[in-house]
Amino acid sequence: MIRHLFTLIWNRKRANFLLMAEILLSFFVLFVVSLLLVNNYHNYRQPKGFAPDNVWEFNVDPGQDTVDRKGTLRRLVQELQATPGVAAVTWTSSNTPYSFSNMNTDQYRYKDQKAPLTEVYDADDEMVRVLGQKVVAGRWFDRRDDAATHTPVVVNQKFAEAMFGQESAVGKVLTDDKRTRQWQVVGVIEAYRSGNDFAANEAALFERHVLQDTAQYGNNTLLVRVQPGSGAVLEQQLVRKIKAVTKGWDANVNTLAENRQDKLRIMLTPLVALGLVGGFLILNVALGLFGVLWYNISQRKAEIGLRRALGATGRGISRQFLGEMLVVTTLGVTGGLLLAVQFPLLGVFGLPPQVYALAMSLATLLIFALTAICALQPSRTAAGIHPAVALREE
Structure with missing residues (x-):
């Protein structure tokens, strides 16, 4: 046939x-x-690698105010953390989940291995409580890093596999092209797809920053994890606290859920x-x-x-x-x-x-x-x- x-x-x-x-x-x-x-x-x-539900994003802009930005931001974080209904607060860079901002580089080196294009995030010790990243090796930042000789960083598995292969990433020291800066990996998270729901799981690195002088970062971003069911009443309360503490700084708020839908x-x-x-x-x-x-x-x-x-x-x-x-x-x-x-x-x-x-x-x-x-x-x-x-x- x-x-x-x-x-x-x-x-x-x-x-x-x-x-x-x-x-x-x-x-x-x-x-x-x-x-x-x-x-x-x-x-x-x-997997997204973080939990965006019940997380609000506050963008605070000091404008022309140059008086003790660092101290003002520290007091603001303390006030927000003490507010009933707030579970945790983190200070970070502008490339938050589902934003249109990027901070990427390929400057990292390990021995002769060059890093892929990597998205870099500023992070503090509280970010893991706010976004709920899943640490699969090592740990997240904490006070033990205050005395670190190298800048502490946390990477995702994609970065760890590209740079270290089958070796453990924890404890490895990265350098830049000219070997003038050094970063030490203290932990590895599972993934971090913060661009959008269809974004690939690309290399990501979180660099520890305590509340430094915010003049070098432009607009300042706070991510606040609130209790489930929190609504407009808590939002207005937080905005009033921001205005009271900062005394004139501009502030706007969005939820990560809204940013995700947009x-x-x-x-x-x-x-x-x-x-x-x-x-x-x-x-x-x-x-x-x-x-x-x-x-x-x-x-x-x-x-x-x-x-x-x-x-x-x-x-x-x-x-x-x-x-x-x-x-x-x-x-x-x-x-x-x-x-x-x-x-x-x-x-x-x-x-x-x-x-x-x-x-x-x-x-x-x-x-x-x-x-x-x-x-x-x-x-x-x-x-x-x-x-x-x-x-x-x-």
Whole structure:
């Protein structure tokens, strides 16, 4: 049966070659679209590495006030910590979770190993209580680091694997390019995907900072973990305390949940557009295949009539057309897979191997399902052609 199908396909090689080329191109485009969608879904399923619920972000700006910023900020943190309903307060840099701010560098070195591009965060001893990062090795910052000879840092597993491989990261000392600065790793956290829900788990490093002179950091950011169920009453109370302590500093508040939703809407826009492009492509491929199959039937009525006159059943005719279409699809998809497999081999996009494999499988499944659906009705129509009618028309 398979040999007979290949013979029929070879006899109509020109038309089938164009059909295979269309399927190959459609498969490749679907693979690229699937790759991006699968990668975003894969990232979405990964652990965030922190708990954003019930965390509020306060941005305080001293403006032109240059009088004892450090002391004012210290008093502010103490006042907020003493407020009923507040669980913990941390002072950090502006690149908070779901913000549009970044602080990245590749300056870190360990022996001859260069760090990947790493997002750097300012952190104090309370951040782990506010954001709930999961420490998997070593510890988070504490008072033991006050007397440290090297700047204490905590890294995520992605950074640790890139820099130290299978070695333990805790205790390792990092330097910069000129070996003028040194950082010592005191702990490793599981992950930290703070960009958005679809962000990849990239290298991250937290550098310990106690309340230093904030003039070097611009706007100052406080993250406050509140008790579940806290609402507008506590928010207004905290804003009043900020204004009372800072005496004129500008302050605004957002919840990380609100920031997350804002960032999610922005990230979903290109994904929805990508999905619409993929849907439009599938629709066009379906219409093209359906039209080609109908044309094939109209051109092969004499062949169908002769086969029916020789005793072929309607089911046999239907299976023949469906089988031809699936064989042509297999040849087209095989060519597409040969192109797609180059992506992981060449490291295009730098995605995990399982993402490429899943995207190939999804594109293959879509193409086969599409061709089977498009071939079903024309093959049934071919099976219903009466031999006398077909031969008389010829």
